[in-house]
Amino acid sequence: MALVTAPKQDRSRATRQRLLQAAVACLAERGWAGSTVAVVAERAGVSRGAAQHHFPTREDLFTAAVEYVAEERSHALRSLAAKDRREVVAAIVDLYTGPLFRAALHLWVAASDEDQLRSRVTELEARVGRESHRIAVELLGADEAVPGVRETVQGLLDMARGLGLATLLTDDRPRRERVVNQWAALVDEALG
């Protein structure tokens, strides 16, 4: 029986992942208003029935999608072989640009007006935020027992989020690189 079940589970898992990736891409490109389960199912090449089997509601699909992609990015960040703190800061800032951040931003803004979505996204955001903080502390080799260090790392993550917001409308890369270089130096000094 196990021999029959395993490939079936693999297929189901692959379908789920295709849906999640399509959902994030859809949210980043078309926003919440343009993102429905039907649109995502078509993009993923999955029947609408199969999509609804995995995710009964639109809220299920999009919160799961943002969480899934955030976890994938966290794993990638954790395995980063950064040579120095400047590279770590640049990698953290990169987390907040690109399609994942764009999708999350659309989800946050939609959630701010929709009660049903709001509590789920708030909880998701708190979890993703704690995880990003933990990874940043680890990669920066920061000692949170030292007063101010925790807030230094938090401010850095806030800055990364603000830089991500600035790229929503325009390609901000050259300016962003200069800010990252300067603030990496400030963080390096503050962390000792």
Next chain:
Amino acid sequence: MALVTAPKQDRSRATRQRLLQAAVACLAERGWAGSTVAVVAERAGVSRGAAQHHFPTREDLFTAAVEYVAEERSHALRSLAAKDRREVVAAIVDLYTGPLFRAALHLWVAASDEDQLRSRVTELEARVGRESHRIAVELLGADEAVPGVRETVQGLLDMARGLGLATLLTDDRPRRERVVNQWAALVDEALG
């Protein structure tokens, strides 16, 4: 004739301001999808015809609204009698929380998906961003001739924007205050 025209102009100006303030409040509370000229006119207690006389399109109304309120806040910030850099940093961060930032955020996200709105909001955002930077440099007494100072101030504004984004879903005040205190100290040291 002038005696007749002046009160008329005053009334027209007052109507315009009521519309602009109602537009920002509406955008902050209901998002782009829930914000139409008709909804704003009703909220402002102005006839729809009068609203359309002032602002022929929805894009006209909402970009003008965000610009108007941003200018009001800039004036308020310029006249700030801050005792030290910590107070300046706190006041700058305050610019990015509250209804104006919330309204602007809704406008940015809507603009990222709508071509017609996008170019106008991008231009508006560049203008508001330059103005905020100028005010921050002035209030902080920062010397931009010194290498790194420009990027320190830019990063501070990015951090303020990221802190604003964090308040979209939850009341983040206690954490924000700790981050502001720590980063005000770091910025103070960096600016000399």
